[in-house]
Amino acid sequence: MTIFPVEKIRADFPILKEKIRNKSLVYLDNAASCQKPQQVIDSIVHCYSHEYANVHRGVHTLSVRATDRYEGAREKVKDFINAQSTKEIIFVRGATEAINLIAQTFGKANIKAGDEILITAMEHHSNIVPWQMLCKETGAVLKVAPIDLQGELIFSEFEKLISDKTKLVSVVHMSNALGTINPVKKIIAAAKEKNIPVLLDGAQAIPHMSVDVQALDCDFYVFSGHKLYAPSGIGVLYGKQALLEAMPPYQGGGDMIRKVTFAETEYNTLPYKFEAGTPNIADVIGMGAAIDYLNEIGMDNIAAYEAELLDYATEKARQIKGLRIIGDNNNKGAILSFVLDKIHPHDIGTMLDSLGIAVRAGHHCAMPVMDFFAVPATARASFAMYNTKEEIDVLIAGIEDLIKIFG
Amino acid sequence: MFDDLRDLYQEVIFDHNRNPRNFRVMEDADRKVEGFNPLCGDRLTLFLKMDGDKIIDASFQGSGCAISTASVSLMTEIVKGKTEAEAEDLFRQFHEMTTGKEDKIDLEAIGKLAVLAGVREYPARVKCATLAWHTLDAALKNEQEAISTE
Numbered sequence: 001m002t003i004f005p006v007e008k009i010r011a012d013f014p015i016l017k018e019k020i021r022n023k024s025l026v027y028l029d030n031a032a033s034c035q036k037p038q039q040v041i042d043s044i045v046h047c048y049s050h051e052y053a054n055v056h057r058g059v060h061t062l063s064v065r066a067t068d069r070y071e072g073a074r075e076k077v078k079d080f081i082n083a084q085s086t087k088e089i090i091f092v093r094g095a096t097e098a099i100n101l102i103a104q105t106f107g108k109a110n111i112k113a114g115d116e117i118l119i120t121a122m123e124h125h126s127n128i129v130p131w132q133m134l135c136k137e138t139g140a141v142l143k144v145a146p147i148d149l150q151g152e153l154i155f156s157e158f159e160k161l162i163s164d165k166t167k168l169v170s171v172v173h174m175s176n177a178l179g180t181i182n183p184v185k186k187i188i189a190a191a192k193e194k195n196i197p198v199l200l201d202g203a204q205a206i207p208h209m210s211v212d213v214q215a216l217d218c219d220f221y222v223f224s225g226h227k228l229y230a231p232s233g234i235g236v237l238y239g240k241q242a243l244l245e246a247m248p249p250y251q252g253g254g255d256m257i258r259k260v261t262f263a264e265t266e267y268n269t270l271p272y273k274f275e276a277g278t279p280n281i282a283d284v285i286g287m288g289a290a291i292d293y294l295n296e297i298g299m300d301n302i303a304a305y306e307a308e309l310l311d312y313a314t315e316k317a318r319q320i321k322g323l324r325i326i327g328d329n330n331n332k333g334a335i336l337s338f339v340l341d342k343i344h345p346h347d348i349g350t351m352l353d354s355l356g357i358a359v360r361a362g363h364h365c366a367m368p369v370m371d372f373f374a375v376p377a378t379a380r381a382s383f384a385m386y387n388t389k390e391e392i393d394v395l396i397a398g399i400e401d402l403i404k405i406f407g
Numbered sequence: 408m409f410d411d412l413r414d415l416y417q418e419v420i421f422d423h424n425r426n427p428r429n430f431r432v433m434e435d436a437d438r439k440v441e442g443f444n445p446l447c448g449d450r451l452t453l454f455l456k457m458d459g460d461k462i463i464d465a466s467f468q469g470s471g472c473a474i475s476t477a478s479v480s481l482m483t484e485i486v487k488g489k490t491e492a493e494a495e496d497l498f499r500q501f502h503e504m505t506t507g508k509e510d511k512i513d514l515e516a517i518g519k520l521a522v523l524a525g526v527r528e529y530p531a532r533v534k535c536a537t538l539a540w541h542t543l544d545a546a547l548k549n550e551q552e553a554i555s556t557e
Protein backbone atom coordinates (compact mmCIF):
# COMPACT_ATOMS: atom_id res chain seq x y z
CA MET A 1 0.00 0.00 0.00
CA THR A 2 1.18 3.51 -0.74
CA ILE A 3 1.82 5.81 2.18
CA PHE A 4 -1.06 8.09 3.05
CA PRO A 5 -0.01 11.69 2.27
CA VAL A 6 -1.06 13.13 5.61
CA GLU A 7 1.53 15.91 5.68
CA LYS A 8 0.49 17.08 2.24
CA ILE A 9 -3.14 17.04 3.35
CA ARG A 10 -2.36 18.94 6.55
CA ALA A 11 -0.69 21.67 4.55
CA ASP A 12 -4.00 22.23 2.73
CA PHE A 13 -5.85 23.09 5.96
CA PRO A 14 -4.83 26.60 7.06
CA ILE A 15 -6.50 26.36 10.47
CA LEU A 16 -4.22 23.51 11.50
CA LYS A 17 -1.42 26.08 11.80
CA GLU A 18 -3.43 27.99 14.39
CA LYS A 19 -2.05 28.29 17.92
CA ILE A 20 -4.50 27.62 20.73
CA ARG A 21 -3.47 28.97 24.13
CA ASN A 22 0.06 29.14 22.71
CA LYS A 23 0.09 25.47 21.77
CA SER A 24 -0.17 23.80 18.40
CA LEU A 25 -3.79 22.97 17.70
CA VAL A 26 -4.67 19.28 17.97
CA TYR A 27 -8.13 19.22 16.48
CA LEU A 28 -10.01 16.11 17.56
CA ASP A 29 -13.58 17.36 17.37
CA ASN A 30 -14.17 16.35 13.79
CA ALA A 31 -17.40 14.52 14.51
CA ALA A 32 -18.93 17.83 15.58
CA SER A 33 -17.60 19.60 12.52
CA CYS A 34 -14.41 19.27 10.56
CA GLN A 35 -12.03 21.84 9.13
CA LYS A 36 -11.90 23.07 5.54
CA PRO A 37 -9.07 22.77 3.03
CA GLN A 38 -7.83 25.82 1.15
CA GLN A 39 -9.40 24.38 -2.02
CA VAL A 40 -12.87 24.65 -0.48
CA ILE A 41 -12.22 28.11 0.94
CA ASP A 42 -10.89 29.23 -2.44
CA SER A 43 -13.90 27.86 -4.27
CA ILE A 44 -16.20 30.04 -2.18
CA VAL A 45 -14.04 33.12 -2.66
CA HIS A 46 -13.92 32.36 -6.36
CA CYS A 47 -17.67 31.97 -6.52
CA TYR A 48 -18.32 35.35 -4.93
CA SER A 49 -15.51 36.99 -6.91
CA HIS A 50 -16.27 35.61 -10.36
CA GLU A 51 -19.38 33.54 -10.72
CA TYR A 52 -22.05 34.70 -8.33
CA ALA A 53 -25.64 35.48 -9.24
CA ASN A 54 -28.95 33.85 -8.47
CA VAL A 55 -29.46 30.44 -10.06
CA HIS A 56 -32.14 29.11 -12.42
CA ARG A 57 -33.54 32.58 -13.01
CA GLY A 58 -31.53 34.78 -15.29
CA VAL A 59 -30.67 34.79 -18.92
CA HIS A 60 -27.60 36.85 -18.19
CA THR A 61 -24.15 35.33 -18.32
CA LEU A 62 -23.38 35.37 -14.60
CA SER A 63 -26.61 33.63 -13.69
CA VAL A 64 -25.91 30.96 -16.26
CA ARG A 65 -22.39 30.55 -14.90
CA ALA A 66 -23.63 30.29 -11.30
CA THR A 67 -26.31 27.81 -12.34
CA ASP A 68 -23.75 25.67 -14.15
CA ARG A 69 -21.50 25.56 -11.12
CA TYR A 70 -24.40 24.90 -8.75
CA GLU A 71 -25.78 22.08 -10.90
CA GLY A 72 -22.25 20.83 -11.46
CA ALA A 73 -21.93 20.35 -7.71
CA ARG A 74 -25.15 18.34 -7.74
CA GLU A 75 -23.59 16.10 -10.37
CA LYS A 76 -20.54 15.63 -8.13
CA VAL A 77 -22.69 14.68 -5.16
CA LYS A 78 -24.63 12.23 -7.32
CA ASP A 79 -21.40 10.52 -8.41
CA PHE A 80 -19.93 10.66 -4.92
CA ILE A 81 -22.72 8.54 -3.44
CA ASN A 82 -23.49 6.77 -6.74
CA ALA A 83 -27.09 7.89 -7.03
CA GLN A 84 -28.85 7.07 -10.29
CA SER A 85 -29.80 10.60 -11.17
CA THR A 86 -29.30 14.21 -10.07
CA LYS A 87 -33.08 14.26 -9.59
CA GLU A 88 -32.42 12.27 -6.45
CA ILE A 89 -30.08 14.85 -4.91
CA ILE A 90 -31.89 17.54 -2.92
CA PHE A 91 -29.86 20.31 -1.31
CA VAL A 92 -30.92 21.14 2.23
CA ARG A 93 -29.32 22.84 5.24
CA GLY A 94 -27.99 19.63 6.73
CA ALA A 95 -28.85 16.19 8.02
CA THR A 96 -31.31 17.65 10.51
CA GLU A 97 -33.30 19.47 7.88
CA ALA A 98 -33.24 16.42 5.61
CA ILE A 99 -34.76 14.19 8.29
CA ASN A 100 -37.38 16.80 9.14
CA LEU A 101 -38.23 17.11 5.47
CA ILE A 102 -38.80 13.37 5.19
CA ALA A 103 -40.89 13.33 8.36
CA GLN A 104 -43.05 16.22 7.21
CA THR A 105 -43.58 15.01 3.63
CA PHE A 106 -43.09 11.26 3.29
CA GLY A 107 -44.08 10.82 6.93
CA LYS A 108 -47.28 12.80 6.85
CA ALA A 109 -48.35 11.21 3.57
CA ASN A 110 -47.63 7.62 4.56
CA ILE A 111 -47.69 7.24 8.32
CA LYS A 112 -50.95 7.04 10.20
CA ALA A 113 -52.26 6.35 13.70
CA GLY A 114 -51.07 2.96 14.91
CA ASP A 115 -48.26 2.72 12.35
CA GLU A 116 -44.72 2.28 13.60
CA ILE A 117 -41.40 3.97 12.92
CA LEU A 118 -38.35 1.95 13.91
CA ILE A 119 -35.09 3.58 15.04
CA THR A 120 -32.21 2.39 17.24
CA ALA A 121 -31.09 3.32 20.73
CA MET A 122 -27.95 5.04 19.39
CA GLU A 123 -29.61 7.77 17.33
CA HIS A 124 -28.66 11.44 17.35
CA HIS A 125 -31.48 13.66 18.61
CA SER A 126 -32.07 14.70 15.01
CA ASN A 127 -33.19 11.16 14.19
CA ILE A 128 -35.41 10.94 17.27
CA VAL A 129 -37.20 14.24 17.74
CA PRO A 130 -38.66 14.65 14.20
CA TRP A 131 -40.25 11.20 14.57
CA GLN A 132 -41.57 11.99 18.03
CA MET A 133 -43.13 15.13 16.57
CA LEU A 134 -44.65 13.13 13.73
CA CYS A 135 -45.94 10.48 16.14
CA LYS A 136 -47.57 13.17 18.26
CA GLU A 137 -49.30 14.59 15.20
CA THR A 138 -50.38 11.31 13.67
CA GLY A 139 -50.75 8.88 16.55
CA ALA A 140 -48.01 6.66 15.14
CA VAL A 141 -45.65 4.84 17.50
CA LEU A 142 -41.87 5.16 17.74
CA LYS A 143 -40.08 1.84 18.32
CA VAL A 144 -36.49 1.71 19.49
CA ALA A 145 -34.20 -1.25 18.85
CA PRO A 146 -31.79 -1.76 21.77
CA ILE A 147 -28.00 -1.76 21.83
CA ASP A 148 -25.62 -3.84 23.93
CA LEU A 149 -22.91 -2.77 26.36
CA GLN A 150 -20.33 -2.67 23.58
CA GLY A 151 -22.49 -0.08 21.88
CA GLU A 152 -23.67 -2.32 19.04
CA LEU A 153 -27.19 -2.82 17.78
CA ILE A 154 -28.73 -6.08 19.00
CA PHE A 155 -29.75 -7.23 15.56
CA SER A 156 -32.04 -10.05 16.67
CA GLU A 157 -34.05 -7.55 18.73
CA PHE A 158 -34.12 -5.15 15.80
CA GLU A 159 -35.55 -7.89 13.58
CA LYS A 160 -38.22 -8.72 16.12
CA LEU A 161 -39.36 -5.12 16.14
CA ILE A 162 -40.05 -5.09 12.40
CA SER A 163 -43.74 -5.71 11.98
CA ASP A 164 -46.56 -5.24 9.51
CA LYS A 165 -47.17 -1.90 11.15
CA THR A 166 -43.64 -0.63 10.47
CA LYS A 167 -43.82 2.10 7.85
CA LEU A 168 -40.25 3.37 8.04
CA VAL A 169 -36.91 2.20 9.41
CA SER A 170 -34.60 5.13 10.18
CA VAL A 171 -31.16 4.32 11.52
CA VAL A 172 -27.81 5.96 11.90
CA HIS A 173 -25.11 4.61 9.56
CA MET A 174 -22.33 5.50 12.01
CA SER A 175 -23.04 6.70 15.55
CA ASN A 176 -21.61 10.06 16.58
CA ALA A 177 -21.64 9.24 20.30
CA LEU A 178 -20.03 5.78 20.03
CA GLY A 179 -18.44 5.50 16.62
CA THR A 180 -20.31 2.26 15.96
CA ILE A 181 -21.01 1.48 12.32
CA ASN A 182 -24.36 -0.25 12.01
CA PRO A 183 -24.79 -3.40 9.89
CA VAL A 184 -26.81 -1.37 7.40
CA LYS A 185 -26.84 -4.03 4.68
CA LYS A 186 -28.47 -6.52 7.02
CA ILE A 187 -30.84 -3.85 8.31
CA ILE A 188 -31.92 -2.91 4.81
CA ALA A 189 -32.30 -6.54 3.75
CA ALA A 190 -34.51 -7.23 6.76
CA ALA A 191 -36.67 -4.19 6.05
CA LYS A 192 -36.94 -4.99 2.33
CA GLU A 193 -38.44 -8.37 3.11
CA LYS A 194 -41.48 -6.45 4.27
CA ASN A 195 -41.14 -3.66 1.72
CA ILE A 196 -40.37 -1.09 4.37
CA PRO A 197 -38.42 1.98 3.25
CA VAL A 198 -35.13 2.66 5.02
CA LEU A 199 -33.58 6.01 5.83
CA LEU A 200 -29.90 6.11 6.71
CA ASP A 201 -28.53 9.02 8.71
CA GLY A 202 -25.11 9.30 7.11
CA ALA A 203 -23.98 12.48 8.89
CA GLN A 204 -21.03 10.68 10.50
CA ALA A 205 -20.40 7.92 7.97
CA ILE A 206 -19.99 10.10 4.90
CA PRO A 207 -16.51 11.54 5.63
CA HIS A 208 -15.08 8.19 6.68
CA MET A 209 -16.01 5.64 4.00
CA SER A 210 -17.21 5.37 0.45
CA VAL A 211 -20.97 5.27 0.29
CA ASP A 212 -22.87 3.72 -2.62
CA VAL A 213 -26.59 4.27 -2.20
CA GLN A 214 -27.46 1.88 -5.03
CA ALA A 215 -25.36 -0.93 -3.60
CA LEU A 216 -26.87 -0.26 -0.18
CA ASP A 217 -30.34 -0.06 -1.70
CA CYS A 218 -31.42 2.44 0.95
CA ASP A 219 -34.41 4.63 0.15
CA PHE A 220 -33.13 7.80 1.78
CA TYR A 221 -29.61 8.84 2.74
CA VAL A 222 -28.91 12.16 4.47
CA PHE A 223 -25.77 14.02 5.44
CA SER A 224 -24.34 17.46 6.25
CA GLY A 225 -21.60 19.21 4.31
CA HIS A 226 -19.81 20.60 7.33
CA LYS A 227 -18.70 17.15 8.48
CA LEU A 228 -17.44 16.42 4.96
CA TYR A 229 -14.80 19.18 4.79
CA ALA A 230 -17.42 21.33 3.07
CA PRO A 231 -19.02 24.56 4.31
CA SER A 232 -21.60 24.67 7.08
CA GLY A 233 -25.20 25.38 6.21
CA ILE A 234 -25.44 22.88 3.40
CA GLY A 235 -26.42 19.23 3.28
CA VAL A 236 -27.90 16.55 1.11
CA LEU A 237 -31.05 14.51 1.04
CA TYR A 238 -30.80 11.56 -1.30
CA GLY A 239 -34.08 9.80 -2.04
CA LYS A 240 -35.04 7.21 -4.60
CA GLN A 241 -36.73 8.99 -7.45
CA ALA A 242 -40.02 7.11 -7.25
CA LEU A 243 -40.38 7.92 -3.57
CA LEU A 244 -39.51 11.58 -4.06
CA GLU A 245 -41.96 11.85 -6.96
CA ALA A 246 -44.76 10.52 -4.79
CA MET A 247 -43.99 12.81 -1.84
CA PRO A 248 -45.78 16.13 -1.36
CA PRO A 249 -43.49 19.19 -1.38
CA TYR A 250 -41.94 20.52 1.82
CA GLN A 251 -41.90 24.31 1.64
CA GLY A 252 -43.68 26.44 -0.90
CA GLY A 253 -42.15 29.34 -2.77
CA GLY A 254 -40.02 30.24 -5.73
CA ASP A 255 -38.07 27.61 -7.70
CA MET A 256 -40.26 24.74 -6.51
CA ILE A 257 -43.12 25.67 -8.83
CA ARG A 258 -43.75 25.33 -12.51
CA LYS A 259 -46.83 27.47 -12.85
CA VAL A 260 -48.67 29.60 -10.30
CA THR A 261 -52.10 31.18 -10.58
CA PHE A 262 -54.26 32.20 -7.66
CA ALA A 263 -56.45 29.22 -8.37
CA GLU A 264 -53.74 26.59 -8.29
CA THR A 265 -50.07 25.82 -8.50
CA GLU A 266 -48.22 23.21 -10.46
CA TYR A 267 -45.09 21.99 -8.73
CA ASN A 268 -41.71 21.83 -10.37
CA THR A 269 -40.01 18.54 -11.21
CA LEU A 270 -37.31 16.90 -9.09
CA PRO A 271 -35.09 17.94 -7.48
CA TYR A 272 -36.43 21.51 -7.53
CA LYS A 273 -39.78 20.53 -6.06
CA PHE A 274 -37.99 20.32 -2.70
CA GLU A 275 -35.78 23.37 -3.08
CA ALA A 276 -38.04 26.34 -2.46
CA GLY A 277 -36.42 29.75 -2.49
CA THR A 278 -32.91 30.88 -3.36
CA PRO A 279 -30.59 28.07 -2.30
CA ASN A 280 -27.24 28.26 -0.52
CA ILE A 281 -25.42 28.72 -3.82
CA ALA A 282 -21.84 29.38 -2.74
CA ASP A 283 -21.78 26.64 -0.13
CA VAL A 284 -23.15 24.08 -2.58
CA ILE A 285 -20.28 25.00 -4.88
CA GLY A 286 -17.96 24.65 -1.87
CA MET A 287 -19.30 21.16 -1.28
CA GLY A 288 -18.50 20.32 -4.88
CA ALA A 289 -14.92 21.43 -4.24
CA ALA A 290 -14.75 19.29 -1.08
CA ILE A 291 -15.88 16.25 -3.06
CA ASP A 292 -13.23 16.89 -5.73
CA TYR A 293 -10.67 17.10 -2.97
CA LEU A 294 -11.79 13.84 -1.35
CA ASN A 295 -11.95 12.01 -4.67
CA GLU A 296 -8.37 12.90 -5.33
CA ILE A 297 -7.28 11.29 -2.06
CA GLY A 298 -9.75 8.42 -2.36
CA MET A 299 -12.35 7.49 0.24
CA ASP A 300 -10.95 3.97 0.58
CA ASN A 301 -7.51 5.34 1.35
CA ILE A 302 -9.03 7.67 3.92
CA ALA A 303 -10.93 4.80 5.53
CA ALA A 304 -7.78 2.67 5.74
CA TYR A 305 -5.71 5.49 7.24
CA GLU A 306 -8.35 6.42 9.79
CA ALA A 307 -8.77 2.78 10.82
CA GLU A 308 -5.06 2.79 11.62
CA LEU A 309 -5.46 5.96 13.71
CA LEU A 310 -8.41 4.52 15.60
CA ASP A 311 -6.59 1.25 16.34
CA TYR A 312 -3.59 3.17 17.58
CA ALA A 313 -5.68 5.44 19.82
CA THR A 314 -7.81 2.59 21.13
CA GLU A 315 -4.75 0.49 21.96
CA LYS A 316 -3.19 3.38 23.91
CA ALA A 317 -6.42 4.36 25.62
CA ARG A 318 -6.98 0.81 26.85
CA GLN A 319 -3.70 1.00 28.75
CA ILE A 320 -4.80 4.01 30.80
CA LYS A 321 -6.01 2.96 34.22
CA GLY A 322 -9.46 4.32 35.04
CA LEU A 323 -10.33 5.02 31.42
CA ARG A 324 -13.45 3.36 30.06
CA ILE A 325 -14.19 3.45 26.35
CA ILE A 326 -17.89 4.00 25.65
CA GLY A 327 -18.66 1.98 22.56
CA ASP A 328 -15.84 -0.56 22.62
CA ASN A 329 -16.39 -2.81 19.63
CA ASN A 330 -14.78 -3.80 16.36
CA ASN A 331 -17.20 -2.16 13.94
CA LYS A 332 -16.28 1.45 14.41
CA GLY A 333 -15.38 4.60 12.60
CA ALA A 334 -12.71 6.95 13.92
CA ILE A 335 -14.34 8.00 17.18
CA LEU A 336 -13.02 7.40 20.68
CA SER A 337 -15.65 8.21 23.28
CA PHE A 338 -14.52 7.71 26.86
CA VAL A 339 -14.99 8.50 30.52
CA LEU A 340 -12.45 8.64 33.34
CA ASP A 341 -12.97 7.44 36.88
CA LYS A 342 -14.03 10.35 39.10
CA ILE A 343 -13.18 13.01 36.52
CA HIS A 344 -16.07 14.70 34.79
CA PRO A 345 -15.86 14.99 30.98
CA HIS A 346 -16.15 18.77 31.20
CA ASP A 347 -13.04 18.94 33.33
CA ILE A 348 -11.32 16.69 30.80
CA GLY A 349 -12.41 19.02 28.00
CA THR A 350 -11.13 22.18 29.70
CA MET A 351 -7.86 20.54 30.75
CA LEU A 352 -7.14 19.21 27.27
CA ASP A 353 -8.08 22.57 25.77
CA SER A 354 -5.35 24.20 27.80
CA LEU A 355 -2.94 21.91 25.94
CA GLY A 356 -4.35 22.97 22.59
CA ILE A 357 -6.37 19.75 22.19
CA ALA A 358 -9.96 20.18 21.03
CA VAL A 359 -12.25 17.34 22.09
CA ARG A 360 -15.97 17.37 22.71
CA ALA A 361 -17.30 16.90 26.22
CA GLY A 362 -21.00 16.41 26.63
CA HIS A 363 -23.91 14.23 25.65
CA HIS A 364 -23.24 14.60 21.90
CA CYS A 365 -26.94 15.15 21.18
CA ALA A 366 -27.51 11.55 22.18
CA MET A 367 -28.89 11.75 25.71
CA PRO A 368 -30.51 8.29 25.53
CA VAL A 369 -27.06 6.80 24.82
CA MET A 370 -25.67 8.55 27.92
CA ASP A 371 -28.57 7.19 29.99
CA PHE A 372 -27.96 3.68 28.66
CA PHE A 373 -24.32 3.74 29.73
CA ALA A 374 -25.27 5.53 32.98
CA VAL A 375 -22.86 8.41 32.40
CA PRO A 376 -23.78 12.10 32.45
CA ALA A 377 -21.58 12.79 29.46
CA THR A 378 -18.47 11.49 27.73
CA ALA A 379 -15.29 13.01 26.37
CA ARG A 380 -14.95 12.30 22.68
CA ALA A 381 -11.91 12.43 20.46
CA SER A 382 -12.99 12.10 16.84
CA PHE A 383 -10.41 11.77 14.09
CA ALA A 384 -10.20 13.03 10.55
CA MET A 385 -7.88 12.24 7.65
CA TYR A 386 -5.55 15.08 8.69
CA ASN A 387 -4.88 13.76 12.18
CA THR A 388 -1.67 11.92 13.01
CA LYS A 389 -0.35 9.36 15.46
CA GLU A 390 1.79 12.11 16.99
CA GLU A 391 -1.38 14.02 17.81
CA ILE A 392 -2.82 10.92 19.45
CA ASP A 393 0.35 10.72 21.54
CA VAL A 394 -0.26 14.32 22.66
CA LEU A 395 -3.84 13.40 23.57
CA ILE A 396 -2.83 10.31 25.52
CA ALA A 397 -0.09 12.17 27.40
CA GLY A 398 -2.60 14.91 28.23
CA ILE A 399 -5.08 12.40 29.62
CA GLU A 400 -2.38 10.74 31.72
CA ASP A 401 -1.28 14.10 33.12
CA LEU A 402 -4.74 15.28 33.99
CA ILE A 403 -5.41 12.03 35.84
CA LYS A 404 -2.31 12.76 37.93
CA ILE A 405 -3.46 16.30 38.70
CA PHE A 406 -6.90 15.19 39.80
CA GLY A 407 -5.20 12.55 41.93
CA MET B 408 1.55 21.07 32.33
CA PHE B 409 -1.76 22.85 32.81
CA ASP B 410 -0.05 26.04 34.01
CA ASP B 411 -2.67 28.13 32.25
CA LEU B 412 -5.34 26.50 34.33
CA ARG B 413 -4.06 27.44 37.78
CA ASP B 414 -6.57 30.27 38.05
CA LEU B 415 -9.45 27.99 37.22
CA TYR B 416 -8.48 24.81 39.04
CA GLN B 417 -7.18 26.02 42.36
CA GLU B 418 -6.23 23.52 45.02
CA VAL B 419 -9.36 24.40 47.03
CA ILE B 420 -11.45 23.28 44.08
CA PHE B 421 -9.68 19.93 43.82
CA ASP B 422 -10.12 19.54 47.56
CA HIS B 423 -13.87 20.18 47.49
CA ASN B 424 -14.22 17.96 44.43
CA ARG B 425 -12.47 15.07 46.16
CA ASN B 426 -14.21 15.63 49.49
CA PRO B 427 -17.42 17.56 48.98
CA ARG B 428 -18.77 19.11 52.18
CA ASN B 429 -22.38 18.64 53.26
CA PHE B 430 -22.78 15.83 50.74
CA ARG B 431 -25.79 14.04 52.18
CA VAL B 432 -29.52 13.64 51.92
CA MET B 433 -31.37 15.75 54.50
CA GLU B 434 -34.39 13.78 55.62
CA ASP B 435 -36.07 16.65 57.46
CA ALA B 436 -35.34 19.37 54.90
CA ASP B 437 -37.78 22.26 54.61
CA ARG B 438 -36.79 22.95 51.02
CA LYS B 439 -35.61 20.53 48.38
CA VAL B 440 -34.92 21.64 44.82
CA GLU B 441 -33.24 19.97 41.89
CA GLY B 442 -30.84 21.74 39.58
CA PHE B 443 -29.89 20.44 36.16
CA ASN B 444 -27.52 21.65 33.51
CA PRO B 445 -28.65 19.80 30.39
CA LEU B 446 -25.58 20.80 28.43
CA CYS B 447 -23.16 19.03 30.77
CA GLY B 448 -25.47 16.62 32.48
CA ASP B 449 -24.65 18.15 35.88
CA ARG B 450 -27.40 17.28 38.31
CA LEU B 451 -27.82 18.24 41.92
CA THR B 452 -30.41 18.19 44.64
CA LEU B 453 -30.15 20.94 47.22
CA PHE B 454 -31.65 20.59 50.71
CA LEU B 455 -32.26 23.47 53.11
CA LYS B 456 -33.37 23.52 56.73
CA MET B 457 -34.90 26.86 57.65
CA ASP B 458 -35.65 28.65 60.89
CA GLY B 459 -37.87 31.53 59.90
CA ASP B 460 -35.94 33.27 57.19
CA LYS B 461 -32.60 31.86 58.35
CA ILE B 462 -30.86 28.95 56.66
CA ILE B 463 -29.75 26.72 59.51
CA ASP B 464 -28.54 23.77 57.44
CA ALA B 465 -27.73 23.10 53.79
CA SER B 466 -26.70 19.90 52.03
CA PHE B 467 -26.66 18.41 48.55
CA GLN B 468 -26.53 15.27 46.46
CA GLY B 469 -25.71 14.79 42.83
CA SER B 470 -22.92 14.57 40.33
CA GLY B 471 -21.12 17.10 38.25
CA CYS B 472 -17.76 18.40 37.17
CA ALA B 473 -15.12 19.63 39.59
CA ILE B 474 -16.22 23.24 39.18
CA SER B 475 -19.89 22.57 39.85
CA THR B 476 -19.18 20.18 42.71
CA ALA B 477 -16.77 22.60 44.40
CA SER B 478 -19.19 25.45 43.86
CA VAL B 479 -22.13 23.74 45.51
CA SER B 480 -19.94 22.35 48.28
CA LEU B 481 -18.56 25.82 49.08
CA MET B 482 -22.02 27.31 48.84
CA THR B 483 -23.54 24.95 51.38
CA GLU B 484 -20.79 25.94 53.79
CA ILE B 485 -21.12 29.67 53.37
CA VAL B 486 -24.91 30.01 53.44
CA LYS B 487 -25.34 28.22 56.73
CA GLY B 488 -26.46 30.80 59.30
CA LYS B 489 -27.32 33.38 56.64
CA THR B 490 -30.75 34.95 56.24
CA GLU B 491 -32.55 34.65 52.93
CA ALA B 492 -31.69 38.26 52.12
CA GLU B 493 -28.01 37.69 52.90
CA ALA B 494 -27.93 34.57 50.77
CA GLU B 495 -29.59 36.38 47.87
CA ASP B 496 -27.00 39.11 48.17
CA LEU B 497 -24.23 36.52 48.03
CA PHE B 498 -25.83 35.07 44.90
CA ARG B 499 -25.82 38.50 43.31
CA GLN B 500 -22.15 39.00 44.17
CA PHE B 501 -21.22 35.55 43.01
CA HIS B 502 -22.94 36.27 39.72
CA GLU B 503 -21.00 39.53 39.34
CA MET B 504 -17.75 37.75 40.17
CA THR B 505 -18.24 34.97 37.61
CA THR B 506 -19.59 37.12 34.82
CA GLY B 507 -17.00 39.82 35.01
CA LYS B 508 -17.94 42.92 36.98
CA GLU B 509 -15.30 42.77 39.65
CA ASP B 510 -15.74 46.21 41.12
CA LYS B 511 -19.12 45.38 42.64
CA ILE B 512 -17.84 42.54 44.79
CA ASP B 513 -17.44 42.66 48.53
CA LEU B 514 -14.41 40.39 48.86
CA GLU B 515 -14.90 39.98 52.56
CA ALA B 516 -18.46 38.72 52.23
CA ILE B 517 -17.62 36.42 49.39
CA GLY B 518 -14.71 34.85 51.27
CA LYS B 519 -13.63 31.45 49.99
CA LEU B 520 -15.99 31.68 47.04
CA ALA B 521 -13.35 33.86 45.42
CA VAL B 522 -11.54 30.70 44.30
CA LEU B 523 -14.23 30.40 41.63
CA ALA B 524 -13.52 33.81 40.11
CA GLY B 525 -11.36 32.09 37.47
CA VAL B 526 -14.37 30.79 35.54
CA ARG B 527 -14.81 34.32 34.26
CA GLU B 528 -12.16 33.52 31.66
CA TYR B 529 -13.97 30.34 30.60
CA PRO B 530 -17.41 31.28 29.33
CA ALA B 531 -18.21 27.63 28.63
CA ARG B 532 -17.76 26.86 32.34
CA VAL B 533 -19.63 29.73 33.99
CA LYS B 534 -22.81 27.68 34.13
CA CYS B 535 -21.00 24.93 36.01
CA ALA B 536 -20.20 27.41 38.77
CA THR B 537 -23.57 29.13 38.89
CA LEU B 538 -25.83 26.05 38.82
CA ALA B 539 -25.62 25.72 42.61
CA TRP B 540 -26.64 29.33 43.12
CA HIS B 541 -29.52 29.23 40.67
CA THR B 542 -30.75 26.18 42.52
CA LEU B 543 -30.42 27.97 45.86
CA ASP B 544 -32.29 30.94 44.45
CA ALA B 545 -35.13 28.65 43.39
CA ALA B 546 -35.14 27.00 46.82
CA LEU B 547 -35.34 30.36 48.57
CA LYS B 548 -38.17 31.44 46.33
CA ASN B 549 -39.72 28.09 47.21
CA GLU B 550 -40.03 26.99 43.60
CA GLN B 551 -40.74 23.30 43.68
CA GLU B 552 -40.10 22.29 40.09
CA ALA B 553 -36.64 21.33 38.94
CA ILE B 554 -34.64 24.25 37.68
CA SER B 555 -32.34 24.26 34.73
CA THR B 556 -29.59 26.61 33.70
CA GLU B 557 -30.55 26.39 30.04
Ligand SMILES: Cc1ncc(COP(=O)(O)O)c(C=O)c1O
Pocket residue numbers: 031032093094095096097124126127172174175176201203204224226365
Ligand atom coordinates in the same frame (compact mmCIF):
# COMPACT_ATOMS: atom_id res chain seq x y z
C1 LIG C 1 -25.27 11.02 13.52
C2 LIG C 1 -25.71 12.44 13.31
N1 LIG C 1 -26.89 12.68 12.75
C3 LIG C 1 -27.31 13.92 12.52
C4 LIG C 1 -26.56 15.02 12.86
C5 LIG C 1 -27.11 16.38 12.61
O1 LIG C 1 -26.35 17.08 11.72
P1 LIG C 1 -26.57 18.63 11.51
O2 LIG C 1 -26.50 19.26 12.85
O3 LIG C 1 -25.44 19.04 10.63
O4 LIG C 1 -27.90 18.80 10.86
C6 LIG C 1 -25.32 14.82 13.45
C7 LIG C 1 -24.50 15.97 13.86
O5 LIG C 1 -23.92 16.02 14.91
C8 LIG C 1 -24.88 13.50 13.68
O6 LIG C 1 -23.70 13.25 14.25
